[in-house]
Amino acid sequence: MQQAEMTQRENWRSRFGFIMAAAGSAIGLGNIWRFPYLTGEHGGSAFIIIYLLCIVFVGLGIMIGEFAVGRKTSLAAVGAYKTQNRSWTFAGALGVLSGFFIMGFYPVVGGWSLAYMVKSITGLLTVPEAIGDFFGAFVSAPVEPLFWMILYLAINVLIVAKGVAEGIEAAGKVLMPTLFLLLIFIIFRSVSLPGAGSGLSFLFMPDWSKVSGNTLLAALGQAFFSLSLGMGCMITYGSYLSKKENIPQNALTVVTMDTLAALMAAVAIFPALFAFGMEPAQGPGLVFVVVPTIFAQMGALGPLFSVIFFAALTVAALTSSLSLLEVVVAYLIDERKMERKKATYIASTVMAIMCILSSLSMGTLAGVKLFGVGFFDFFDILTDKIFLAIGGMLLAIFVGWFMKKEDLKNELTNDGTISFGLFELWYNLIKYVIPLAIFVVAFMGIAAIEQTSLMLFGIFIILALMVFSKKL
Numbered sequence: 001m002q003q004a005e006m007t008q009r010e011n012w013r014s015r016f017g018f019i020m021a022a023a024g025s026a027i028g029l030g031n032i033w034r035f036p037y038l039t040g041e042h043g044g045s046a047f048i049i050i051y052l053l054c055i056v057f058v059g060l061g062i063m064i065g066e067f068a069v070g071r072k073t074s075l076a077a078v079g080a081y082k083t084q085n086r087s088w089t090f091a092g093a094l095g096v097l098s099g100f101f102i103m104g105f106y107p108v109v110g111g112w113s114l115a116y117m118v119k120s121i122t123g124l125l126t127v128p129e130a131i132g133d134f135f136g137a138f139v140s141a142p143v144e145p146l147f148w149m150i151l152y153l154a155i156n157v158l159i160v161a162k163g164v165a166e167g168i169e170a171a172g173k174v175l176m177p178t179l180f181l182l183l184i185f186i187i188f189r190s191v192s193l194p195g196a197g198s199g200l201s202f203l204f205m206p207d208w209s210k211v212s213g214n215t216l217l218a219a220l221g222q223a224f225f226s227l228s229l230g231m232g233c234m235i236t237y238g239s240y241l242s243k244k245e246n247i248p249q250n251a252l253t254v255v256t257m258d259t260l261a262a263l264m265a266a267v268a269i270f271p272a273l274f275a276f277g278m279e280p281a282q283g284p285g286l287v288f289v290v291v292p293t294i295f296a297q298m299g300a301l302g303p304l305f306s307v308i309f310f311a312a313l314t315v316a317a318l319t320s321s322l323s324l325l326e327v328v329v330a331y332l333i334d335e336r337k338m339e340r341k342k343a344t345y346i347a348s349t350v351m352a353i354m355c356i357l358s359s360l361s362m363g364t365l366a367g368v369k370l371f372g373v374g375f376f377d378f379f380d381i382l383t384d385k386i387f388l389a390i391g392g393m394l395l396a397i398f399v400g401w402f403m404k405k406e407d408l409k410n411e412l413t414n415d416g417t418i419s420f421g422l423f424e425l426w427y428n429l430i431k432y433v434i435p436l437a438i439f440v441v442a443f444m445g446i447a448a449i450e451q452t453s454l455m456l457f458g459i460f461i462i463l464a465l466m467v468f469s470k471k472l
């Protein structure tokens with residue numbers, strides 16, 4: 001008998017709740033913190049166009065695949081692969097590991113955001129010229145960022161320990177619509193500033209000279225990171241999805257909302273940035289340095305806008321990290337037969353330890369290097385540049401070559417009761433085009449990347465998982 005039949009599995013209470021939770025997972029720091037700075041570094045709209053191609057031709061197909069695998073098996077990442085084909089357990093294990101590692105730095109940035117929300121009213125904006133130094137001093141301090149990170153992580157634990165419906169679903173339903181309203185509010189303010197037009201043309205007139213192999217990997221990695229793909233998160237969320245739901249349609253809604261949020265974040269930031277004559281290629285400090293500076297120059301309303309912005313960022317981050325924690329928790333519940341609360345506490349304690357190392361690597365532990373990078377970059381680069389893309393490629397190969405076409409068709413058309421006219425196109429994409437495209441882009445990008453030893457280490461981990469994961 002299948003595991004799923006033995007216990008009553010939790011389910012999303014409503015379609016709206018599922019969409020909000022899945023979109024909440026997708027929309028996060030990736031959209032508001034990372035997408036704008038990658039766009040700034042990689043030449044504006046040229047990067048956006050490549051990113052959109054990755055979303056349409058790779059991301060959407062993989063999301064449909066992940067939902068299908070999750071719902072068909074009613075199991076989270078590891079179990080889903082394992083029940084279909086035992087030698088694929090490693091692909092699920094890689095996903096759980098990716099979730100763990102992303103949670104080794106994500107709550108650190110979530111904590112910064114929480115701190116900035118509060119600091120916006122308590123003096124952050126009083127001296128605009130000092131905001132850059134303030135950021136540097138804040139993130140490298142030994143104790144204060146740890147406090148905010150722990151607070152941020154504690155909110156995650158409280159919600160995930162409550163379970164899927166009451167915790168994650170309820171939080172997403174309130175928090176995600178709030179985020180969209182907040183972004184619209186900031187966009188109006190930003191595009192109405194004098195000089196905002198050059199920001200818009202930066203966003204919509206491509207500069208192809210900045211595009212390289214590294215840009216392609218950055219865009220592909222960003223597509224996976226932003227859509228929460230390549231690590232079994234959407235498999236897990238799909239496993240709680242009712243058999244009546246239309247998977248392709250739900251996937252399209254989530255992808256559209258995620259893309260909209262990223263574009264909205266860029267339209268909120270760049271016009272104001274150009275209006276104030278600032279540099280677009282600011283790197284990861286973009287949000288935390290430039291945005292408060294912009295708000296500080298807005299006069300009396302500045303602090304209010306700043307609070308709203310960082311509240312939105314915190315909300316977005318929260319609904320994503322909930323899903324990351326859930327991937328690990330669901331593994332412990334499904335495969336290790338652990339009780340939900342216990343699983344949540346154990347997983348989050350390990351994550352807190354990794355986050356402490358990541359946060360300290362900004363200052364106190366700056367000299368400690370793993371494979372040539374600090375702890376923060378170690379967790380970030382390993383997941384974003386290696387694990388997620390390879391995880392996505394494995395999912396595509398698994399779906400295309402190891403699952404029955406008939407079964408997939410049944411899953412995606414709810415046993416023929418609804419139509420999915422693009423099934424053949426989707427099937428050919430996931431079977432041939434997507435694995436090949438990811439392989440080529442990953443190969444070109446990995447070859448262009450500086451941290452060779454870290455890349456080799458990542459590949460070594462994947463190989464080790466292939467050998468040892470049969471026991472999981």
Ligand code: PFF
Nearest residue numbers: 026028029030225226228233
């Ligand atoms: N999609 C999230 C973001 O854009 O911030 C990050 C993320 C969440 C990645 C969940 C992967 C994941 F499984």
